[in-house]
Amino acid sequence: MTQLFKQKHVEYVQNLNSQISQDSYEYWLLEHLRLNGIYWGVVALATMDNLKALPENEVFDFVLSCWDSRSGGFGAFPRHDGHILSTLSAIQVLLIYNRLDDPKVVDKKPAIVKFIKELQLENGSFQGDRFGEVDTRFIYTAISALSILGELTEEMSRPAVDFILLCQNFDGGFGMVPGAESHAAQVFTCLATLAITGQLDRIKPEKTAAWLSDRQVEGGGLNGRPEKLPDLCYSWWVMSSLSILGKAHWVDFTGLISFILKCQDPNGGISDRADNETDVYHTCFALAGLSLIEMSQKLKEFGLVPIDPVYCMPTSVTRKFTNYTQQ
Amino acid sequence: MHGIKRTKLSKEDEDRKKQEDAEQIARYRTMVDECLKRKDNKDYSEEAFALTNSILDFNPEFYTIWNYRRMIMLEGLFPNATSEERYSRLTSDLRLTTSYLKIHPKVYWIWTHRKWCLEHVPSGPGRTSLPARTVSVEDSKHLEDITGSLTEGKEDPAGQNGSRESTINAEQTQRNGTPANDEENDVEGWKKEAWARELMLVEKMLEADSRNCESLPWPFPNSSYFSVGLVHAWDYRRYVLSSLPKTFQPAKTPQTEVRYTTKKIESNFSNFSAWHQRTKELSKIWDSMRSQPEDGPQNVEAEIQRMRQKEFELVAQALWTDPGDQSGWLYHRWLVGNGDDVATLRREIAQIKELLEAEPDSKCKPMQSIVRSDPMHTLIVSIVFVNLGPLESLVHYTQLSMRTASLSDSEMSKARQNMRQWLKDLERIDPFRKERYRELGVFPFTHDRSSISRLSG
Incomplete structure (x- = not known):
């Protein structure tokens, strides 16, 4: 496969919420990921410059219906509990559709900000909800959300960054908590947090970039840790991390592009590896990863919209509020 | 979806599935609706508790239902319960998560609930006459089942050695986790018992396979549908070790942990997770030696240097056995550090040549x-x-x-x-x-x- 089936992928995202999808039991078993799924779908469409493929007002209404007034955060589906992950998804979707200033959102903003701030623990980390799970991805999620809302303060970011630095290992990578092994997706969350807070100069970029480029394995795909199988989602986690460090070219683009294209279903949708079941998560990260490659190569082979490696949204959107400097 | 092959159903199969699904969807959605209604009404009753169970049976990734289940315990069932009753309730929830993990070993939310239960084990039995429970044969069986499902299809003759070892370990843990009679008064008795079981679980997971069952809770969606693999057994081990009650016996120290990694590394040199753990534990030991130099700072440095050279000997075995394995090289890189020890650096360069x-x-x-x-x-x-x-x-x-x-x-x-x-x-x-x-x-x-x-x- 040498071609990107853009139109098919647009239709794939459009059909995710169709009656046919809703007739399947699996659709309902995935309720707890619905809002996250909408974010992935919206970013996939935005990357293909086809945001209008989804009905904006319906999306807007759905996002607001997921707001959990008791916690102040967004749940993944109406009546579900607020969680930091779905809260970031909601904020991102509202931002991409330029609806953060809608009065219905502005009303809720103080409660949303309070929800996120109260998840920060004394050691600087953030928990995902009040039940206490801590993970560097929740730190990124919180810092990213607050920065989008223009509510990130030095008081919150300083201890968060200190915690992130404790999660770095001798190999240059980062783990989910201090002591944990390096993992490419955690590397993304940590580097992106450092980028947002302007603290990238606190690490040695070459060491981390070398570890990241070692993730490319035969066949061109990327894995998440040494001696693991490649998986398409690392086309995002690794490429965004390398892009943040200005070292995207430390992997082989031809091999990676070929791996990504092979994961496509010609009928639409993209999967973790060739011939596996497609899903919107991998579809999103395949397209976003390809966009980063295009940006690094300064080519327009697939005609994708430039994506911000720190926020995983189009740069045209993030330009409105970013205050970090990319290397 | 991660690791699921793409398939195309025939028209016939599609119609049959649609019909079957319609019934299941109706049943499931009615149940969810009922449960969320009770939740909105702050219903923290036994019936509500049972209902969360029924939903989780279908969808153990439904985090809101797990949250509600915990709220029911905290707000409804625990306030008027004795500590025995609370302990028994948590033990039975631990068993519930065990049964789910047998089918969904990688679902993050199940592990989250398991951790929550462990962290809420009350103090006791204290001065009551209730004998502390031991790790029962039944518990062991449950744990076998989890680790069994994690390693299904594995064809590794070395695994047989592992399982012999695992029996010995299980027995040891069992003895260690069994409070003696005089520990009936032990205020940390229940906690120790619960964590001893957990330590046994994680050691079984690590023995089951050195690579395959140790993937990490990732990615963003906390879902087995999208994850590469959820519970990283070594991460869970670090969590358990850091959570053990203060009076847990035998005490787990950086020294005992280094010995544990030695055992793991010697049985499989390419076990990067064990090497990684070793870097963390040795750093702890050396930091603590430096902060409390009993025989003067110079002697401490000499002792650290001696230990470090022993590490070079260990990793050399790995590198010469299989120079292609990344794990040993990464560890070697950590040992060499910034290269200030010039004599060692020169020697190592010569040996690599x-x-x-x-x-x-x-x-x-x-x-x-x-x-x-x-x-x-x-x-x-x-x-x-x-x-x-x-x-x-x-x-x-x-x-x-x-x-x-x-x-x-x-x-x-x-x-x-x-x-x-x-x-x-x-x-x-x-x-x-x-x-x-x-x-x-x-x-x-x-x-x-x-x-x-x-x-x-």
Whole structure:
């Protein structure tokens, strides 16, 4: 496969919420990921410059219906509990559709900000909800959300960054908590947090970039840790991390592009590896990863919209509020 | 979806599925609706508790339902319960998560609930006459089932050794976790018992397979549908170790943990997770020796140096056994550190050169395919880069020596010449990273740019 089936992928995202999808039991078993799924779908469409493929007002209404007034955060589906992950998804979707200033959102903003701030623990980390799970991805999620809302303060970011630095290992990578092994997706969350807070100069970029480029394995795909199988989602986690460090070219683009294209279903949708079941998560990260490659190569082979490696949204959107400097 | 093959249903199968699904959807959605209504009404009754169970049976990833279940315990069931009753309730929830994990070993939310239960085990039995429970045969059976499902389809003859060992360990843990009679008064009795069981679980997981069952709770969606693999057994081990009650016996210290990693490494040199754990535990030991120098700082440094040299001996075994394995090289990199110990650095460089001469393949055979079985799905071919380790390390250590070893002019010139050759070799045998090697040739020391001219000159 040498071609990107853009139109098919647009239709794939459009059909995710169709009656046919809703007739399947699996659709309902995935309720707890619905809002996250909408974010992935919206970013996939935005990357293909086809945001209008989804009905904006319906999306807007759905996002607001997921707001959990008791916690102040967004749940993944109406009546579900607020969680930091779905809260970031909601904020991102509202931002991409330029609806953060809608009065219905502005009303809720103080409660949303309070929800996120109260998840920060004394050691600087953030928990995902009040039940206490801590993970560097929740730190990124919180810092990213607050920065989008223009509510990130030095008081919150300083201890968060200190915690992130404790999660770095001798190999240059980062783990989910201090002591944990390096993992490419955690590397993304940590580097992106450092980028947002302007603290990238606190690490040695070459060491981390070398570890990241070692993730490319035969066949061109990327894995998440040494001696693991490649998986398409690392086309995002690794490429965004390398892009943040200005070292995207430390992997082989031809091999990676070929791996990504092979994961496509010609009928639409993209999967973790060739011939596996497609899903919107991998579809999103395949397209976003390809966009980063295009940006690094300064080519327009697939005609994708430039994506911000720190926020995983189009740069045209993030330009409105970013205050970090990319290397 | 992660690891699920793409399939196309026939029209007939599609219709049948649609009909079956319609019934299931109706049943499921009615139940969810009822449960969320009760939740909105702050219904913290036994009936509500049972209802959460029914939903989780269908969908153990439904985090809101797990949250509600905890709220029911905290707000409804616990306030008027004795600590025995609370402990018994939590024990039965631990069993529930065990039964779910047998089917969904990688679902993050189940593990979250398990941790929550463990952390809420009340103090006791204290001065009551209730005898503390021991790790029962039934518990062991449950744990066997979990680890069994994690390793299904694994064909590893070495695993048989592992399971013999695991029985011995289980027995030990069982003894250790069994409070003696005088511990009936132990206020941490229940906690110790619960955590001893947990330690046994995680050791079984690690014995079950050194690689396959240790993937991490990732990615963003906390869902088995999207995850590469959820519970990283070593992460869970670190969690358990850090949570043990203060009076837990036998005490777990950095020293006991180093011994544990030795056992793991000796049975499988390419177990990177064990090497990683070793870096963390040795760092703790050395930090603590330095902060409390009993025999004076010099003696402490000499002792640390002695321990460090023992580590070089251990990792050398791994490197000479399989120079292509990344794990040993990564650990070696950690041991060498910033290269300030010049004598050791020079010795190691010499030994790697010797290794390259003894194993010329390490230089010219860049890759090798390895077939691994994936416990969750089908047989997948895993292809990894091998044999870059010696050459890459040589480049890295030579760079360090150019900075720290006060090389003579002729040594420096030789080092420059070697570096150019090795980087060219690397570009050739590892073209994926050729840009990185090119940049290394131009900027050998990012923190000491004055040296750039030396290499390129």
